[in-house]
Amino acid sequence: MPEGNGLGVTISDVARLAGVGRGTVSRVLNERANVDPRTRSRVLEAIAALDFVPNPTARRLSLRRTQTIAVILPFLTRPSAVERLRGVEAALVRGGYDMIVFNVETVERREAVFRDLPRRERVDGLIIISLSPHETELERIGRIDLPVVLIDAHHRTLPRVVADDVLGGRLASRHLLALGHRRIGFIGDIPRIPLAFTSSRLRLTGVRREITAAGLTIPASLVAIGDHSPRRSTELATRMLTQRLPPTAIVCASDTQAAGALEAANALGMNVPGDLSVTGYDDIELADHLGLTTVRQPLFESGVRAVERLLGMIHGTPPGVLREVQPISLVVRRSTAPPSV
């Protein structure tokens, strides 16, 4: 254990040097009224002279507040999740809070995190990204009255920041229908029930509704589900494109998967958008780069909003509307065009 604890200057040292009591130093530090200006400046001088900085741990214990927020997210691997995290981080820094991160990639880890974390003494609040809490997990959080905000996840009773994924599915397919496509495929995620929440299913629902509304149907052979990797998506797209009646367009549940589909088309010598249209979801940097038509949702901003709401709750503001829906929009680029036939 390292011994030298640097400048071990405490509030008592400051008090002694300034010739005042500890309480007075504390009052100066916290900018309370009722401190004589002359006393105040003497204290400030002492603080400067000693290069004193208050010990946050002691402060936390005394105030029973940690100034720390925990963020739980699965899949730190996904660009969209990381982008939300960036938003959270930026907003927390502005608010003077620390962010501690829990990446849950397995069910065991998920259980461990929900068992250990939600203790009042550890954090002041919780942000959960792309993960819908179970009832038992929720019950534990509720019992200790810990403020929580979800991002991209659902629960009837919890404040959350989401986008309308059904609408997103509709926007993508509406665009393709308007271009004249009639055989539209879908590539999405496995709904990994025990672990994470996946928006993929909702997007598929949107696609289905829009296509049904147009008087068409989407055959089972044009719906492919697999894990989130572009490689898997390439396999699925290849299989879909090489069957008897291939689609003229594919809606993908993420930009990453759309990149996989583009790769498949490329390998098969198909021209995008000439022979095949592809849409993505999220509008991450990759989408711009690939010229992907995609559904844009405000990822960074979702993190910012979640923090704003969480800090509001911590400071006693009523949570307002539970389900905050963020706007989404279709970004048309060069991966979609009318079908050639």
Added chain:
Amino acid sequence: MPEGNGLGVTISDVARLAGVGRGTVSRVLNERANVDPRTRSRVLEAIAALDFVPNPTARRLSLRRTQTIAVILPFLTRPSAVERLRGVEAALVRGGYDMIVFNVETVERREAVFRDLPRRERVDGLIIISLSPHETELERIGRIDLPVVLIDAHHRTLPRVVADDVLGGRLASRHLLALGHRRIGFIGDIPRIPLAFTSSRLRLTGVRREITAAGLTIPASLVAIGDHSPRRSTELATRMLTQRLPPTAIVCASDTQAAGALEAANALGMNVPGDLSVTGYDDIELADHLGLTTVRQPLFESGVRAVERLLGMIHGTPPGVLREVQPISLVVRRSTAPPSV
């Protein structure tokens, strides 16, 4: 401020219920010897009955240890950085430490982080990814005697986990030279001096050395520097490929930039690897997906190793060799082939 602090059970409550002193409860909690087995089990019963969990903040104050590590990294946007962070997170969880993350994307933020963070008693240690500390920053850290480990960054006196970027540059270009390429280009990062550390320069050095060793040179027209985005890389590659004497191969300082170069070739109607060979760096998931020949470095593992070393330092193990070099290797995929001419 919310009042209900859930189960506000303290060690005193446990002591009272078990009919022992607080010290004894603490001894049981910390599995110290010198506790009578009968007393021990009475205490354990009381703990279970009250569902008691020690308050970490109080523990921290008393032990003068935070059980928390700070991670500073620029560019949470880059897949390679995130992958390192994943490794750090995984290893810290195993060690029972919390991770607090600081994403620095501007110079102001960098300054703020280095000013506020290494204040005593905030964290037990520091991991810095892809950012070489200035002397002034270092002096501040050194003064408070805070253990630090760098990842993918350099400083003579600090323990660090790095890979040999010069070698990486050589591996990529050696491969291309062996295939018969003679005009080899390079696309890399701006060396953003005030903010982050960039390995790009070192990789270019490696490329230069290898090419020089082969009796060739690399003209200025074949070296392009730009920011890290694939879009920018596409622009640079396009310009490079449309000049009078275009390269037959391009070494890129990252997989992301290689993706940009592939995109440029694609747009120009060039066949990869027929008309152009491209290499990347890092071997992120994208590289596998694109079939990119690349230099693989253990990103996740770099985070794990940094944590192992940091925790060792915290527990008093001598740091050993300062500069720990991780192995890298060339992964040959389908983006490289002999030149057609």
Added chain:
DNA sequence: CTCTGGCATGGAACCGGTTCCGATTGTAGC
């Protein structure tokens, strides 16, 4: 049977802040 030594344990002191209470000082009002 007494002395000695060691184990178990209660409780005080401490970590470094905040806050509350009561005392002191100063001043305005009569």
Added chain:
DNA sequence: GCTACAATCGGAACCGGTTCCATGCCAGAG
């Protein structure tokens, strides 16, 4: 000149743990 009250401030108590020290008790040695 005295009272009343407000402003200011010192210091105790507290947040909830850990650790050290002193004490009580018991067993074994002489």
